Amino acid sequence: MRKLAEHNIPLREASITQVHSVLRDGNPLIVHTSMFANALASLANPKQQQQWVPLAEKNRIIGTYAQTEIGHGTFVRGLETTAIFDPETKEFVLHSPTITSTKWWPGGLGKTANAAIVMAQLYTQGKCYGPHPFFVQLRDFDTHHSLPGVILGEIGPRLGINSQDNGYLRFDHYRIPRTNMLMRHSQVLEDGSYVKPIHNKLSYGTMVWTRVAIVHSCSKKLACAVTIATRYSAVRHQSELVPGKPEPQILEYQTQQYKLLPHIASVFAILFSASSVLRMQRNVAASISKGNVELLPELHILSCAMKALSSQDSTQGIETCRLACGGHGYIASSGLPSLYTSTTCTITYEGENTVLLLQVARYLIKSYRAGLEGLPVLPSVMYLTAPSAMHQSPPLSNQALIEAFRISSANLVKETESRLCRQFNLEQNFHYAWNRCSVALVHCAELHSRYYMCEKFLSTVESIRASDRVRSVLQDLCRLYLIHHITLNQGHFLRSGTLSGVDLSTLEEEMYELLAKLRPQAVPLVDAFDFRDELLGSTLGAWDGRVYERLYEEAQKSPLNKTDVSKAYHKYLQPLMKSNL
Ligand SMILES: CCCCCCCC/C=C\CCCCCCCC(=O)SCCNC(=O)CCNC(=O)[C@H](O)C(C)(C)COP(=O)(O)OP(=O)(O)OC[C@H]1O[C@@H](n2cnc3c(N)ncnc32)[C@H](O)[C@@H]1OP(=O)(O)O
Numbered sequence: 001m002r003k004l005a006e007h008n009i010p011l012r013e014a015s016i017t018q019v020h021s022v023l024r025d026g027n028p029l030i031v032h033t034s035m036f037a038n039a040l041a042s043l044a045n046p047k048q049q050q051q052w053v054p055l056a057e058k059n060r061i062i063g064t065y066a067q068t069e070i071g072h073g074t075f076v077r078g079l080e081t082t083a084i085f086d087p088e089t090k091e092f093v094l095h096s097p098t099i100t101s102t103k104w105w106p107g108g109l110g111k112t113a114n115a116a117i118v119m120a121q122l123y124t125q126g127k128c129y130g131p132h133p134f135f136v137q138l139r140d141f142d143t144h145h146s147l148p149g150v151i152l153g154e155i156g157p158r159l160g161i162n163s164q165d166n167g168y169l170r171f172d173h174y175r176i177p178r179t180n181m182l183m184r185h186s187q188v189l190e191d192g193s194y195v196k197p198i199h200n201k202l203s204y205g206t207m208v209w210t211r212v213a214i215v216h217s218c219s220k221k222l223a224c225a226v227t228i229a230t231r232y233s234a235v236r237h238q239s240e241l242v243p244g245k246p247e248p249q250i251l252e253y254q255t256q257q258y259k260l261l262p263h264i265a266s267v268f269a270i271l272f273s274a275s276s277v278l279r280m281q282r283n284v285a286a287s288i289s290k291g292n293v294e295l296l297p298e299l300h301i302l303s304c305a306m307k308a309l310s311s312q313d314s315t316q317g318i319e320t321c322r323l324a325c326g327g328h329g330y331i332a333s334s335g336l337p338s339l340y341t342s343t344t345c346t347i348t349y350e351g352e353n354t355v356l357l358l359q360v361a362r363y364l365i366k367s368y369r370a371g372l373e374g375l376p377v378l379p380s381v382m383y384l385t386a387p388s389a390m391h392q393s394p395p396l397s398n399q400a401l402i403e404a405f406r407i408s409s410a411n412l413v414k415e416t417e418s419r420l421c422r423q424f425n426l427e428q429n430f431h432y433a434w435n436r437c438s439v440a441l442v443h444c445a446e447l448h449s450r451y452y453m454c455e456k457f458l459s460t461v462e463s464i465r466a467s468d469r470v471r472s473v474l475q476d477l478c479r480l481y482l483i484h485h486i487t488l489n490q491g492h493f494l495r496s497g498t499l500s501g502v503d504l505s506t507l508e509e510e511m512y513e514l515l516a517k518l519r520p521q522a523v524p525l526v527d528a529f530d531f532r533d534e535l536l537g538s539t540l541g542a543w544d545g546r547v548y549e550r551l552y553e554e555a556q557k558s559p560l561n562k563t564d565v566s567k568a569y570h571k572y573l574q575p576l577m578k579s580n581l
């Protein structure tokens with residue numbers, strides 16, 4: 001926090017790189033510096049911002065984002081916490097009517113936060129207007145005691161991020177002033193009348209912002225893991241590649257290169273996609289402030305797609321890196337276990353991935369149908385109904401592979417839409433038909449999202465002007481990424497007829513050549529991520545490669561090594577050894 005102040009970094013820009021890097025097993029302030037700060041910036045009106053932002057910037061107010069309840073996380077419209085307007089006192093009464101309405105999970109809520117943005121069902125003049133955000137003080141700003149009417153606690157140990165205090169929260173008819181409703185987009189006036197927003201999902205804006213931030217953070221987490229595993233693979237020697245010859249670096253094994261290089265490529269794919277979504281987010285934020293919400297749906301869908309893909313890719317990639325380090329990948333000091341546990345949660349939080357992919361699929365189907373009817377569709381999905389012939393690109397060139405992705409994706413959407421129509425004819429109910437097609441719909445969303453990521457990777461690499469040699473290495477890496485994902489999705493390409501069995505075999509051959517070609521670049525590529533040793537926090541991945549010395553030094557710190565004979569010997573082992581059991 002002192003560093004942020006020294007460098008004049010605003011709170012809501014701090015989360016990803018600065019604050020987040022300090023505590024590897026979860027940070028009790030992460031939701032304060034990210035979601036809480038963003039909610040104030042994007043959902044509070046200027047007067048409210050004047051009131052709360054300076055206090056938040058000075059950490060006088062420490063906030064969290066309390067939306068999820070025990071009973072509902074995904075289905076935001078199903079939240080049960082109520083905020084009922086009392087026109088007599090001009091206050092909202094917050095209440096948790098059931099056990100399932102208990103707020104559950106928010107980061108920092110247990111012990112750290114003294115305030116929260118609470119999402120609650122807004123009632124005024126006897127009518128419910130759905131979930132809305134409220135600024136709520138939870139603890140006394142001086143004593144930190146929870147306030148009367150507020151019941152707070154911590155939810156207990158988790159798979160990871162245990163140095164964060166995820167909390168629970170209940171309200172017992174707790175009153176807050178009317179002006180604590182975040183009123184930038186919708187308002188309740190003094191007489192209780194409701195003023196609706198220009199788009200009814202603007203109150204979900206903090207989720208969209210966080211999804212974009214998560215994409216960026218996933219590329220960082222994966223970059224840490226590939227740095228550790230690649231450096232280790234250059235230090236570790238094992239087995240004989242050629243009988244009788246010295247043990248090679250394990251990075252010489254093709255299987256090891258296959259484990260690592262595609263994930264090094266993935267770091268760039270995620271990073272470049274994150275930049276492109278971030279650009280779009282800035283444009284949309286600027287147009288919303290001018291009253292234009294036309295591009296909001298596109299941003300919502302793109303952020304869902306990229307959050308889902310990047311969290312899945314980085315989690316799988318980190319686990320592959322851990323396994324690629326053999327036994328030493330299982331030791332906590334390698335840094336890989338905590339990277340995994342603090343990344344796998346990104347698959348669930350901020351919108352569970354399947355649910356987000358179904359949002360993407362809904363958009364694909366709607367856009368496909370609109371396109372068929374000649375109605376306007378947004379740029380990222382125009383291809384669904386554009387003529388599906390291959391262009392004149394040389395066979396198996398990068399451009400041809402991108403086209404193969406595009407056509408296969410369009411093909412899958414077309415096929416799934418027909419299935420949806422058939423199912424609808426049988427069921428006579430769109431929602432049942434949708435559910436019966438939902439596995440295929442998720443596949444559509446995944447292929448569309450992968451197409452987007454491949455396209456962004458390629459176009460970004462092609463636009464590098466600074467250095468021909470850097471561009472050339474990244475071109476190889478991008479090519480490897482394209483081919484790798486084509487081989488993982490062979491069925492889609494064969495089904496769409498965009499690639500033949502012979503093409504796939506040729507591409508596979510090229511992938512193996514690329515692994516060998518990129519092998520000498522592996523260490524320079526991860527060195528270029530430029531993580532300081534302190535930040536990486538790994539015995540296996542440090543810059544100097546002193547893996548064995550560091551493992552040995554780290555073992556000395558184990559509490560069990562403080563004494564030669566442990567307490568447990570006297571308490572349990574000796575009696576056991578002496579008993580005749
Ligand atoms: C600790 C380690 C950190 C490591 C990482 C560091 C990263 C650094 C950054 C940050 C760290 C912060 C750490 C975060 C911690 C986690 C925080 C939380 O988890 S907070 C809770 C999140 N909860 C969800 O995300 C619920 C998910 N559910 C939903 O969002 C909705 O319920 C949804 C989208 C699934 C459905 O919403 P419906 O039921 O209201 O809407 P429907 O009926 O399905 O759709 C109606 C229309 O609204 C559109 N829509 C929905 N959401 C929209 C949106 N946000 N914007 C625009 N349109 C939207 C839809 O596309 C649809 O459009 P048409 O009708 O087809 O045209």
Ligand SMILES: Cc1cc2nc3c(=O)[nH]c(=O)nc-3n(C[C@H](O)[C@H](O)[C@H](O)COP(=O)(O)OP(=O)(O)OC[C@H]3O[C@@H](n4cnc5c(N)ncnc54)[C@H](O)[C@@H]3O)c2cc1C
Pocket residue numbers: 031065066067068071072073074075104105106107161166345348349350351352354355358
């Ligand atoms: C580490 C961590 C930190 C968190 N931090 C916060 C926080 O700071 N603030 C906060 O408010 N929340 C927070 N959360 C909560 C988080 O946002 C939710 O857990 C998440 O949105 C998923 O919701 P859920 O738990 O209700 O899962 P569920 O929705 O119950 O999901 C269970 C299963 O049901 C499936 N499913 C649900 N709906 C559908 C559907 N429509 N179609 C098909 N399948 C479906 C899902 O795919 C999944 O397989 C956090 C969670 C975690 C794990």
